[in-house]
Amino acid sequence: MANHELEFSTFPSGQFIDLMPIQYGRERCEPGHAFGPARRSHYLFHYVIGGRGTLMAESDTGENSNHQIVGGEGFLIFPDQVNTYVADLADPWEYVWVEFDGLRVKESLELAGLTRSAPIYRARSTELRDQMVDQMRFLVGHRDASALELVGHTFLFLDALLRSVELPAAPGRRQSDLHVQAAIEYVKQHYGEEIGVEDIARHAGLNRSYFGKVFKAATGRSPQQYLIGYRMTKAAELLKVTTLSVAEVGRAVGYPNQLHFSRAFKGVHGMSPRAWRQMSAGAQVPNS
Structure with a gap:
Protein backbone atom coordinates (compact mmCIF):
# COMPACT_ATOMS: atom_id res chain seq x y z
CA MET A 1 0.00 0.00 0.00
CA ALA A 2 1.37 3.42 -0.97
CA ASN A 3 2.11 5.91 1.80
CA HIS A 4 -0.14 8.91 2.20
CA GLU A 5 1.48 11.92 0.50
CA LEU A 6 0.62 15.61 0.75
CA GLU A 7 2.27 18.72 -0.61
CA PHE A 8 0.79 22.19 -0.87
CA SER A 9 1.74 25.84 -0.98
CA THR A 10 -0.05 29.09 -0.19
CA PHE A 11 0.23 32.01 -2.59
CA PRO A 12 2.20 34.80 -0.87
CA SER A 13 0.90 37.87 -2.73
CA GLY A 14 -2.70 39.07 -2.41
CA GLN A 15 -2.88 42.15 -4.60
CA PHE A 16 -4.47 40.61 -7.70
CA ILE A 17 -8.20 41.17 -8.29
CA ASP A 18 -9.46 39.55 -11.52
CA LEU A 19 -8.03 36.13 -10.66
CA MET A 20 -5.72 35.01 -7.90
CA PRO A 21 -4.52 31.61 -6.69
CA ILE A 22 -4.94 31.07 -2.97
CA GLN A 23 -3.21 27.71 -2.57
CA TYR A 24 -2.43 24.66 -4.65
CA GLY A 25 -1.23 21.14 -3.98
CA ARG A 26 -1.27 17.42 -4.64
CA GLU A 27 -2.36 14.56 -2.42
CA ARG A 28 -2.24 10.78 -2.66
CA CYS A 29 -4.70 9.57 -0.06
CA GLU A 30 -4.87 6.52 2.15
CA PRO A 31 -8.03 4.36 1.96
CA GLY A 32 -10.95 6.12 3.60
CA HIS A 33 -9.04 9.39 4.11
CA ALA A 34 -11.63 12.17 4.61
CA PHE A 35 -11.64 15.93 4.74
CA GLY A 36 -14.57 17.81 6.26
CA PRO A 37 -17.23 18.71 7.01
CA ALA A 38 -15.79 22.13 6.19
CA ARG A 39 -16.53 25.44 4.51
CA ARG A 40 -14.17 27.29 2.18
CA SER A 41 -13.80 31.02 1.69
CA HIS A 42 -12.90 30.61 -2.00
CA TYR A 43 -13.37 28.28 -4.97
CA LEU A 44 -11.49 24.99 -4.71
CA PHE A 45 -11.06 22.71 -7.75
CA HIS A 46 -9.74 19.15 -7.54
CA TYR A 47 -8.71 17.05 -10.52
CA VAL A 48 -8.55 13.33 -9.80
CA ILE A 49 -5.42 11.82 -11.34
CA GLY A 50 -6.36 8.26 -10.41
CA GLY A 51 -8.45 6.21 -8.04
CA ARG A 52 -11.89 7.15 -6.83
CA GLY A 53 -13.79 8.82 -4.01
CA THR A 54 -17.00 10.52 -2.93
CA LEU A 55 -17.93 14.19 -2.60
CA MET A 56 -20.76 15.12 -0.21
CA ALA A 57 -21.80 18.74 -0.63
CA GLU A 58 -24.74 21.13 -0.43
CA SER A 59 -26.68 21.68 -3.66
CA ASP A 60 -28.18 24.97 -4.84
CA THR A 61 -31.28 24.20 -2.75
CA GLY A 62 -29.27 23.48 0.40
CA GLU A 63 -29.79 19.71 0.25
CA ASN A 64 -26.86 17.32 0.70
CA SER A 65 -25.87 15.43 -2.44
CA ASN A 66 -23.40 12.57 -2.92
CA HIS A 67 -21.21 12.41 -6.02
CA GLN A 68 -19.03 9.45 -7.01
CA ILE A 69 -15.86 10.63 -8.77
CA VAL A 70 -13.22 8.60 -10.61
CA GLY A 71 -9.85 9.29 -12.20
CA GLY A 72 -10.06 11.70 -15.14
CA GLU A 73 -12.88 13.67 -13.48
CA GLY A 74 -12.81 16.58 -11.07
CA PHE A 75 -14.98 18.46 -8.61
CA LEU A 76 -15.51 22.08 -7.63
CA ILE A 77 -16.19 23.30 -4.11
CA PHE A 78 -17.86 26.69 -3.74
CA PRO A 79 -17.35 29.46 -1.17
CA ASP A 80 -19.33 28.89 2.06
CA GLN A 81 -20.54 25.47 0.88
CA VAL A 82 -20.52 22.72 3.50
CA ASN A 83 -18.68 19.74 2.02
CA THR A 84 -16.90 16.50 2.86
CA TYR A 85 -14.88 14.29 0.53
CA VAL A 86 -13.67 10.77 1.19
CA ALA A 87 -11.19 8.48 -0.56
CA ASP A 88 -12.46 5.07 -1.65
CA LEU A 89 -11.53 2.16 0.66
CA ALA A 90 -10.42 -0.13 -2.17
CA ASP A 91 -9.03 2.36 -4.70
CA PRO A 92 -8.22 5.65 -2.93
CA TRP A 93 -7.78 8.69 -5.11
CA GLU A 94 -4.86 10.94 -5.89
CA TYR A 95 -5.61 14.50 -6.92
CA VAL A 96 -4.17 17.93 -7.59
CA TRP A 97 -6.02 21.04 -6.48
CA VAL A 98 -6.09 24.78 -6.94
CA GLU A 99 -7.94 27.17 -4.62
CA PHE A 100 -8.65 30.48 -6.33
CA ASP A 101 -10.91 33.51 -6.43
CA GLY A 102 -11.41 36.81 -8.26
CA LEU A 103 -13.84 39.17 -9.93
CA ARG A 104 -14.32 37.08 -13.07
CA VAL A 105 -14.56 33.65 -11.49
CA LYS A 106 -18.20 33.18 -10.42
CA GLU A 107 -19.78 34.16 -13.71
CA SER A 108 -17.25 32.20 -15.77
CA LEU A 109 -17.86 29.00 -13.83
CA GLU A 110 -21.64 29.38 -14.06
CA LEU A 111 -21.42 29.86 -17.83
CA ALA A 112 -19.39 26.65 -17.99
CA GLY A 113 -22.21 24.82 -16.18
CA LEU A 114 -20.37 24.24 -12.89
CA THR A 115 -22.76 24.94 -10.00
CA ARG A 116 -23.37 23.68 -6.47
CA SER A 117 -25.92 21.23 -7.90
CA ALA A 118 -23.59 20.21 -10.76
CA PRO A 119 -20.06 20.38 -9.31
CA ILE A 120 -18.51 17.47 -11.23
CA TYR A 121 -15.98 18.23 -13.94
CA ARG A 122 -16.04 15.99 -17.03
CA ALA A 123 -13.98 17.21 -19.95
CA ARG A 124 -15.32 17.32 -23.49
CA SER A 125 -11.79 17.78 -24.80
CA THR A 126 -9.01 15.56 -23.51
CA GLU A 127 -6.43 17.87 -25.09
CA LEU A 128 -7.69 20.89 -23.15
CA ARG A 129 -8.07 18.76 -20.01
CA ASP A 130 -4.42 17.78 -20.27
CA GLN A 131 -3.45 21.44 -20.71
CA MET A 132 -5.42 22.28 -17.56
CA VAL A 133 -3.68 19.55 -15.57
CA ASP A 134 -0.29 20.73 -16.84
CA GLN A 135 -0.99 24.19 -15.44
CA ASP A 144 9.01 29.62 -5.63
CA ALA A 145 8.11 31.23 -8.97
CA SER A 146 7.31 34.94 -9.07
CA ALA A 147 3.79 36.12 -8.19
CA LEU A 148 3.14 37.27 -11.77
CA GLU A 149 4.22 33.89 -13.18
CA LEU A 150 1.96 32.02 -10.75
CA VAL A 151 -1.00 34.29 -11.56
CA GLY A 152 -0.32 33.83 -15.29
CA HIS A 153 -0.44 30.04 -14.97
CA THR A 154 -3.64 30.34 -12.91
CA PHE A 155 -5.24 32.21 -15.82
CA LEU A 156 -4.09 29.44 -18.19
CA PHE A 157 -5.49 26.81 -15.80
CA LEU A 158 -8.90 28.50 -15.63
CA ASP A 159 -9.00 29.10 -19.39
CA ALA A 160 -8.29 25.43 -20.12
CA LEU A 161 -10.83 24.31 -17.50
CA LEU A 162 -13.58 26.46 -18.98
CA ARG A 163 -12.81 25.61 -22.60
CA SER A 164 -12.54 21.90 -21.88
CA VAL A 165 -16.20 21.78 -20.77
CA GLU A 166 -17.51 24.38 -23.23
CA LEU A 167 -20.66 23.45 -25.12
CA PRO A 168 -20.75 24.14 -28.87
CA ALA A 169 -22.55 27.36 -29.79
CA ALA A 170 -26.22 26.89 -30.68
CA PRO A 171 -26.99 27.67 -34.34
CA GLY A 172 -29.48 30.29 -35.48
CA ARG A 173 -29.55 32.71 -32.57
CA ARG A 174 -32.51 35.09 -32.55
CA GLN A 175 -31.91 38.78 -33.12
CA SER A 176 -33.30 39.57 -29.66
CA ASP A 177 -30.65 37.29 -28.14
CA LEU A 178 -27.97 39.36 -29.81
CA HIS A 179 -29.43 42.58 -28.33
CA VAL A 180 -29.49 41.02 -24.86
CA GLN A 181 -25.94 39.72 -25.23
CA ALA A 182 -24.77 43.18 -26.33
CA ALA A 183 -26.43 44.66 -23.24
CA ILE A 184 -24.81 42.14 -20.90
CA GLU A 185 -21.38 42.75 -22.40
CA TYR A 186 -21.90 46.50 -21.98
CA VAL A 187 -22.71 46.02 -18.28
CA LYS A 188 -19.60 43.86 -17.83
CA GLN A 189 -17.39 46.54 -19.36
CA HIS A 190 -18.98 49.62 -17.77
CA TYR A 191 -20.52 48.57 -14.43
CA GLY A 192 -17.95 50.73 -12.64
CA GLU A 193 -19.24 53.86 -14.36
CA GLU A 194 -22.40 55.85 -13.64
CA ILE A 195 -24.52 54.09 -16.25
CA GLY A 196 -28.26 53.46 -16.22
CA VAL A 197 -30.84 51.44 -18.12
CA GLU A 198 -31.12 54.15 -20.78
CA ASP A 199 -27.40 53.83 -21.55
CA ILE A 200 -27.63 50.04 -21.76
CA ALA A 201 -30.68 50.14 -24.04
CA ARG A 202 -28.98 52.67 -26.30
CA HIS A 203 -25.93 50.46 -26.62
CA ALA A 204 -28.15 47.47 -27.42
CA GLY A 205 -29.82 49.50 -30.18
CA LEU A 206 -33.36 49.42 -28.76
CA ASN A 207 -35.70 51.91 -27.13
CA ARG A 208 -35.91 51.59 -23.37
CA SER A 209 -39.46 50.23 -23.14
CA TYR A 210 -39.01 47.47 -25.73
CA PHE A 211 -35.53 46.67 -24.45
CA GLY A 212 -36.89 46.09 -20.93
CA LYS A 213 -39.41 43.54 -22.24
CA VAL A 214 -36.86 41.70 -24.38
CA PHE A 215 -34.26 41.64 -21.61
CA LYS A 216 -36.65 40.33 -18.94
CA ALA A 217 -37.99 37.65 -21.29
CA ALA A 218 -34.43 36.41 -21.89
CA THR A 219 -33.00 36.67 -18.36
CA GLY A 220 -35.97 36.67 -16.00
CA ARG A 221 -34.84 40.00 -14.55
CA SER A 222 -35.34 43.62 -15.48
CA PRO A 223 -32.28 45.50 -16.79
CA GLN A 224 -32.18 47.48 -13.54
CA GLN A 225 -32.24 44.31 -11.44
CA TYR A 226 -29.48 42.78 -13.55
CA LEU A 227 -27.29 45.88 -13.32
CA ILE A 228 -27.66 46.13 -9.54
CA GLY A 229 -27.14 42.40 -9.08
CA TYR A 230 -24.00 42.42 -11.23
CA ARG A 231 -22.57 45.41 -9.39
CA MET A 232 -23.27 43.89 -5.98
CA THR A 233 -21.71 40.57 -7.02
CA LYS A 234 -18.55 42.43 -8.02
CA ALA A 235 -18.70 44.48 -4.83
CA ALA A 236 -18.90 41.31 -2.71
CA GLU A 237 -15.89 39.88 -4.52
CA LEU A 238 -13.91 43.09 -4.00
CA LEU A 239 -14.75 43.08 -0.31
CA LYS A 240 -13.49 39.50 -0.09
CA VAL A 241 -10.24 39.68 -2.08
CA THR A 242 -9.06 43.28 -1.48
CA THR A 243 -8.48 45.65 1.41
CA LEU A 244 -10.29 48.54 -0.30
CA SER A 245 -12.51 50.58 1.99
CA VAL A 246 -16.28 50.32 1.66
CA ALA A 247 -16.37 53.73 -0.03
CA GLU A 248 -13.66 52.69 -2.50
CA VAL A 249 -15.51 49.47 -3.32
CA GLY A 250 -18.69 51.48 -3.90
CA ARG A 251 -16.91 53.82 -6.31
CA ALA A 252 -15.36 50.85 -8.10
CA VAL A 253 -18.83 49.47 -8.92
CA GLY A 254 -20.43 52.75 -9.94
CA TYR A 255 -21.65 54.22 -6.65
CA PRO A 256 -19.88 57.49 -5.79
CA ASN A 257 -22.21 57.91 -2.80
CA GLN A 258 -21.30 55.43 -0.04
CA LEU A 259 -24.77 55.57 1.56
CA HIS A 260 -26.46 54.67 -1.73
CA PHE A 261 -23.97 51.85 -2.23
CA SER A 262 -24.53 50.44 1.27
CA ARG A 263 -28.31 50.50 0.79
CA ALA A 264 -28.06 48.72 -2.56
CA PHE A 265 -25.64 46.14 -1.14
CA LYS A 266 -27.90 45.38 1.82
CA GLY A 267 -30.89 45.09 -0.50
CA VAL A 268 -29.13 42.33 -2.44
CA HIS A 269 -27.06 40.55 0.23
CA GLY A 270 -29.19 41.21 3.33
CA MET A 271 -26.41 42.87 5.32
CA SER A 272 -24.11 45.87 5.16
CA PRO A 273 -20.84 45.71 3.15
CA ARG A 274 -18.83 45.86 6.37
CA ALA A 275 -20.80 43.03 7.97
CA TRP A 276 -20.48 40.94 4.79
CA ARG A 277 -16.71 41.43 4.76
CA GLN A 278 -16.45 40.34 8.39
CA MET A 279 -18.61 37.28 7.74
CA SER A 280 -16.69 36.18 4.64
CA ALA A 281 -13.23 36.65 6.18
CA GLY A 282 -11.62 33.40 7.26
CA ALA A 283 -8.20 31.94 7.84
CA GLN A 284 -6.74 29.79 5.05
CA VAL A 285 -6.19 26.14 5.91
CA PRO A 286 -4.44 23.44 3.88
CA ASN A 287 -6.52 21.01 1.85
CA SER A 288 -6.02 18.24 4.41
Missing part, protein backbone atom coordinates in the same frame (compact mmCIF):
# COMPACT_ATOMS: atom_id res chain seq x y z
CA MET A 136 -2.10 22.72 -12.10
CA ARG A 137 1.09 20.66 -11.91
CA PHE A 138 3.14 23.75 -12.74
CA LEU A 139 1.64 25.61 -9.79
CA VAL A 140 2.33 22.71 -7.44
CA GLY A 141 5.88 22.23 -8.69
CA HIS A 142 6.96 25.89 -8.92
CA ARG A 143 5.93 27.35 -5.60
Whole structure:
Protein backbone atom coordinates (compact mmCIF):
# COMPACT_ATOMS: atom_id res chain seq x y z
CA MET A 1 0.00 0.00 0.00
CA ALA A 2 1.37 3.42 -0.97
CA ASN A 3 2.11 5.91 1.80
CA HIS A 4 -0.14 8.91 2.20
CA GLU A 5 1.48 11.92 0.50
CA LEU A 6 0.62 15.61 0.75
CA GLU A 7 2.27 18.72 -0.61
CA PHE A 8 0.79 22.19 -0.87
CA SER A 9 1.74 25.84 -0.98
CA THR A 10 -0.05 29.09 -0.19
CA PHE A 11 0.23 32.01 -2.59
CA PRO A 12 2.20 34.80 -0.87
CA SER A 13 0.90 37.87 -2.73
CA GLY A 14 -2.70 39.07 -2.41
CA GLN A 15 -2.88 42.15 -4.60
CA PHE A 16 -4.47 40.61 -7.70
CA ILE A 17 -8.20 41.17 -8.29
CA ASP A 18 -9.46 39.55 -11.52
CA LEU A 19 -8.03 36.13 -10.66
CA MET A 20 -5.72 35.01 -7.90
CA PRO A 21 -4.52 31.61 -6.69
CA ILE A 22 -4.94 31.07 -2.97
CA GLN A 23 -3.21 27.71 -2.57
CA TYR A 24 -2.43 24.66 -4.65
CA GLY A 25 -1.23 21.14 -3.98
CA ARG A 26 -1.27 17.42 -4.64
CA GLU A 27 -2.36 14.56 -2.42
CA ARG A 28 -2.24 10.78 -2.66
CA CYS A 29 -4.70 9.57 -0.06
CA GLU A 30 -4.87 6.52 2.15
CA PRO A 31 -8.03 4.36 1.96
CA GLY A 32 -10.95 6.12 3.60
CA HIS A 33 -9.04 9.39 4.11
CA ALA A 34 -11.63 12.17 4.61
CA PHE A 35 -11.64 15.93 4.74
CA GLY A 36 -14.57 17.81 6.26
CA PRO A 37 -17.23 18.71 7.01
CA ALA A 38 -15.79 22.13 6.19
CA ARG A 39 -16.53 25.44 4.51
CA ARG A 40 -14.17 27.29 2.18
CA SER A 41 -13.80 31.02 1.69
CA HIS A 42 -12.90 30.61 -2.00
CA TYR A 43 -13.37 28.28 -4.97
CA LEU A 44 -11.49 24.99 -4.71
CA PHE A 45 -11.06 22.71 -7.75
CA HIS A 46 -9.74 19.15 -7.54
CA TYR A 47 -8.71 17.05 -10.52
CA VAL A 48 -8.55 13.33 -9.80
CA ILE A 49 -5.42 11.82 -11.34
CA GLY A 50 -6.36 8.26 -10.41
CA GLY A 51 -8.45 6.21 -8.04
CA ARG A 52 -11.89 7.15 -6.83
CA GLY A 53 -13.79 8.82 -4.01
CA THR A 54 -17.00 10.52 -2.93
CA LEU A 55 -17.93 14.19 -2.60
CA MET A 56 -20.76 15.12 -0.21
CA ALA A 57 -21.80 18.74 -0.63
CA GLU A 58 -24.74 21.13 -0.43
CA SER A 59 -26.68 21.68 -3.66
CA ASP A 60 -28.18 24.97 -4.84
CA THR A 61 -31.28 24.20 -2.75
CA GLY A 62 -29.27 23.48 0.40
CA GLU A 63 -29.79 19.71 0.25
CA ASN A 64 -26.86 17.32 0.70
CA SER A 65 -25.87 15.43 -2.44
CA ASN A 66 -23.40 12.57 -2.92
CA HIS A 67 -21.21 12.41 -6.02
CA GLN A 68 -19.03 9.45 -7.01
CA ILE A 69 -15.86 10.63 -8.77
CA VAL A 70 -13.22 8.60 -10.61
CA GLY A 71 -9.85 9.29 -12.20
CA GLY A 72 -10.06 11.70 -15.14
CA GLU A 73 -12.88 13.67 -13.48
CA GLY A 74 -12.81 16.58 -11.07
CA PHE A 75 -14.98 18.46 -8.61
CA LEU A 76 -15.51 22.08 -7.63
CA ILE A 77 -16.19 23.30 -4.11
CA PHE A 78 -17.86 26.69 -3.74
CA PRO A 79 -17.35 29.46 -1.17
CA ASP A 80 -19.33 28.89 2.06
CA GLN A 81 -20.54 25.47 0.88
CA VAL A 82 -20.52 22.72 3.50
CA ASN A 83 -18.68 19.74 2.02
CA THR A 84 -16.90 16.50 2.86
CA TYR A 85 -14.88 14.29 0.53
CA VAL A 86 -13.67 10.77 1.19
CA ALA A 87 -11.19 8.48 -0.56
CA ASP A 88 -12.46 5.07 -1.65
CA LEU A 89 -11.53 2.16 0.66
CA ALA A 90 -10.42 -0.13 -2.17
CA ASP A 91 -9.03 2.36 -4.70
CA PRO A 92 -8.22 5.65 -2.93
CA TRP A 93 -7.78 8.69 -5.11
CA GLU A 94 -4.86 10.94 -5.89
CA TYR A 95 -5.61 14.50 -6.92
CA VAL A 96 -4.17 17.93 -7.59
CA TRP A 97 -6.02 21.04 -6.48
CA VAL A 98 -6.09 24.78 -6.94
CA GLU A 99 -7.94 27.17 -4.62
CA PHE A 100 -8.65 30.48 -6.33
CA ASP A 101 -10.91 33.51 -6.43
CA GLY A 102 -11.41 36.81 -8.26
CA LEU A 103 -13.84 39.17 -9.93
CA ARG A 104 -14.32 37.08 -13.07
CA VAL A 105 -14.56 33.65 -11.49
CA LYS A 106 -18.20 33.18 -10.42
CA GLU A 107 -19.78 34.16 -13.71
CA SER A 108 -17.25 32.20 -15.77
CA LEU A 109 -17.86 29.00 -13.83
CA GLU A 110 -21.64 29.38 -14.06
CA LEU A 111 -21.42 29.86 -17.83
CA ALA A 112 -19.39 26.65 -17.99
CA GLY A 113 -22.21 24.82 -16.18
CA LEU A 114 -20.37 24.24 -12.89
CA THR A 115 -22.76 24.94 -10.00
CA ARG A 116 -23.37 23.68 -6.47
CA SER A 117 -25.92 21.23 -7.90
CA ALA A 118 -23.59 20.21 -10.76
CA PRO A 119 -20.06 20.38 -9.31
CA ILE A 120 -18.51 17.47 -11.23
CA TYR A 121 -15.98 18.23 -13.94
CA ARG A 122 -16.04 15.99 -17.03
CA ALA A 123 -13.98 17.21 -19.95
CA ARG A 124 -15.32 17.32 -23.49
CA SER A 125 -11.79 17.78 -24.80
CA THR A 126 -9.01 15.56 -23.51
CA GLU A 127 -6.43 17.87 -25.09
CA LEU A 128 -7.69 20.89 -23.15
CA ARG A 129 -8.07 18.76 -20.01
CA ASP A 130 -4.42 17.78 -20.27
CA GLN A 131 -3.45 21.44 -20.71
CA MET A 132 -5.42 22.28 -17.56
CA VAL A 133 -3.68 19.55 -15.57
CA ASP A 134 -0.29 20.73 -16.84
CA GLN A 135 -0.99 24.19 -15.44
CA MET A 136 -2.10 22.72 -12.10
CA ARG A 137 1.09 20.66 -11.91
CA PHE A 138 3.14 23.75 -12.74
CA LEU A 139 1.64 25.61 -9.79
CA VAL A 140 2.33 22.71 -7.44
CA GLY A 141 5.88 22.23 -8.69
CA HIS A 142 6.96 25.89 -8.92
CA ARG A 143 5.93 27.35 -5.60
CA ASP A 144 9.01 29.62 -5.63
CA ALA A 145 8.11 31.23 -8.97
CA SER A 146 7.31 34.94 -9.07
CA ALA A 147 3.79 36.12 -8.19
CA LEU A 148 3.14 37.27 -11.77
CA GLU A 149 4.22 33.89 -13.18
CA LEU A 150 1.96 32.02 -10.75
CA VAL A 151 -1.00 34.29 -11.56
CA GLY A 152 -0.32 33.83 -15.29
CA HIS A 153 -0.44 30.04 -14.97
CA THR A 154 -3.64 30.34 -12.91
CA PHE A 155 -5.24 32.21 -15.82
CA LEU A 156 -4.09 29.44 -18.19
CA PHE A 157 -5.49 26.81 -15.80
CA LEU A 158 -8.90 28.50 -15.63
CA ASP A 159 -9.00 29.10 -19.39
CA ALA A 160 -8.29 25.43 -20.12
CA LEU A 161 -10.83 24.31 -17.50
CA LEU A 162 -13.58 26.46 -18.98
CA ARG A 163 -12.81 25.61 -22.60
CA SER A 164 -12.54 21.90 -21.88
CA VAL A 165 -16.20 21.78 -20.77
CA GLU A 166 -17.51 24.38 -23.23
CA LEU A 167 -20.66 23.45 -25.12
CA PRO A 168 -20.75 24.14 -28.87
CA ALA A 169 -22.55 27.36 -29.79
CA ALA A 170 -26.22 26.89 -30.68
CA PRO A 171 -26.99 27.67 -34.34
CA GLY A 172 -29.48 30.29 -35.48
CA ARG A 173 -29.55 32.71 -32.57
CA ARG A 174 -32.51 35.09 -32.55
CA GLN A 175 -31.91 38.78 -33.12
CA SER A 176 -33.30 39.57 -29.66
CA ASP A 177 -30.65 37.29 -28.14
CA LEU A 178 -27.97 39.36 -29.81
CA HIS A 179 -29.43 42.58 -28.33
CA VAL A 180 -29.49 41.02 -24.86
CA GLN A 181 -25.94 39.72 -25.23
CA ALA A 182 -24.77 43.18 -26.33
CA ALA A 183 -26.43 44.66 -23.24
CA ILE A 184 -24.81 42.14 -20.90
CA GLU A 185 -21.38 42.75 -22.40
CA TYR A 186 -21.90 46.50 -21.98
CA VAL A 187 -22.71 46.02 -18.28
CA LYS A 188 -19.60 43.86 -17.83
CA GLN A 189 -17.39 46.54 -19.36
CA HIS A 190 -18.98 49.62 -17.77
CA TYR A 191 -20.52 48.57 -14.43
CA GLY A 192 -17.95 50.73 -12.64
CA GLU A 193 -19.24 53.86 -14.36
CA GLU A 194 -22.40 55.85 -13.64
CA ILE A 195 -24.52 54.09 -16.25
CA GLY A 196 -28.26 53.46 -16.22
CA VAL A 197 -30.84 51.44 -18.12
CA GLU A 198 -31.12 54.15 -20.78
CA ASP A 199 -27.40 53.83 -21.55
CA ILE A 200 -27.63 50.04 -21.76
CA ALA A 201 -30.68 50.14 -24.04
CA ARG A 202 -28.98 52.67 -26.30
CA HIS A 203 -25.93 50.46 -26.62
CA ALA A 204 -28.15 47.47 -27.42
CA GLY A 205 -29.82 49.50 -30.18
CA LEU A 206 -33.36 49.42 -28.76
CA ASN A 207 -35.70 51.91 -27.13
CA ARG A 208 -35.91 51.59 -23.37
CA SER A 209 -39.46 50.23 -23.14
CA TYR A 210 -39.01 47.47 -25.73
CA PHE A 211 -35.53 46.67 -24.45
CA GLY A 212 -36.89 46.09 -20.93
CA LYS A 213 -39.41 43.54 -22.24
CA VAL A 214 -36.86 41.70 -24.38
CA PHE A 215 -34.26 41.64 -21.61
CA LYS A 216 -36.65 40.33 -18.94
CA ALA A 217 -37.99 37.65 -21.29
CA ALA A 218 -34.43 36.41 -21.89
CA THR A 219 -33.00 36.67 -18.36
CA GLY A 220 -35.97 36.67 -16.00
CA ARG A 221 -34.84 40.00 -14.55
CA SER A 222 -35.34 43.62 -15.48
CA PRO A 223 -32.28 45.50 -16.79
CA GLN A 224 -32.18 47.48 -13.54
CA GLN A 225 -32.24 44.31 -11.44
CA TYR A 226 -29.48 42.78 -13.55
CA LEU A 227 -27.29 45.88 -13.32
CA ILE A 228 -27.66 46.13 -9.54
CA GLY A 229 -27.14 42.40 -9.08
CA TYR A 230 -24.00 42.42 -11.23
CA ARG A 231 -22.57 45.41 -9.39
CA MET A 232 -23.27 43.89 -5.98
CA THR A 233 -21.71 40.57 -7.02
CA LYS A 234 -18.55 42.43 -8.02
CA ALA A 235 -18.70 44.48 -4.83
CA ALA A 236 -18.90 41.31 -2.71
CA GLU A 237 -15.89 39.88 -4.52
CA LEU A 238 -13.91 43.09 -4.00
CA LEU A 239 -14.75 43.08 -0.31
CA LYS A 240 -13.49 39.50 -0.09
CA VAL A 241 -10.24 39.68 -2.08
CA THR A 242 -9.06 43.28 -1.48
CA THR A 243 -8.48 45.65 1.41
CA LEU A 244 -10.29 48.54 -0.30
CA SER A 245 -12.51 50.58 1.99
CA VAL A 246 -16.28 50.32 1.66
CA ALA A 247 -16.37 53.73 -0.03
CA GLU A 248 -13.66 52.69 -2.50
CA VAL A 249 -15.51 49.47 -3.32
CA GLY A 250 -18.69 51.48 -3.90
CA ARG A 251 -16.91 53.82 -6.31
CA ALA A 252 -15.36 50.85 -8.10
CA VAL A 253 -18.83 49.47 -8.92
CA GLY A 254 -20.43 52.75 -9.94
CA TYR A 255 -21.65 54.22 -6.65
CA PRO A 256 -19.88 57.49 -5.79
CA ASN A 257 -22.21 57.91 -2.80
CA GLN A 258 -21.30 55.43 -0.04
CA LEU A 259 -24.77 55.57 1.56
CA HIS A 260 -26.46 54.67 -1.73
CA PHE A 261 -23.97 51.85 -2.23
CA SER A 262 -24.53 50.44 1.27
CA ARG A 263 -28.31 50.50 0.79
CA ALA A 264 -28.06 48.72 -2.56
CA PHE A 265 -25.64 46.14 -1.14
CA LYS A 266 -27.90 45.38 1.82
CA GLY A 267 -30.89 45.09 -0.50
CA VAL A 268 -29.13 42.33 -2.44
CA HIS A 269 -27.06 40.55 0.23
CA GLY A 270 -29.19 41.21 3.33
CA MET A 271 -26.41 42.87 5.32
CA SER A 272 -24.11 45.87 5.16
CA PRO A 273 -20.84 45.71 3.15
CA ARG A 274 -18.83 45.86 6.37
CA ALA A 275 -20.80 43.03 7.97
CA TRP A 276 -20.48 40.94 4.79
CA ARG A 277 -16.71 41.43 4.76
CA GLN A 278 -16.45 40.34 8.39
CA MET A 279 -18.61 37.28 7.74
CA SER A 280 -16.69 36.18 4.64
CA ALA A 281 -13.23 36.65 6.18
CA GLY A 282 -11.62 33.40 7.26
CA ALA A 283 -8.20 31.94 7.84
CA GLN A 284 -6.74 29.79 5.05
CA VAL A 285 -6.19 26.14 5.91
CA PRO A 286 -4.44 23.44 3.88
CA ASN A 287 -6.52 21.01 1.85
CA SER A 288 -6.02 18.24 4.41
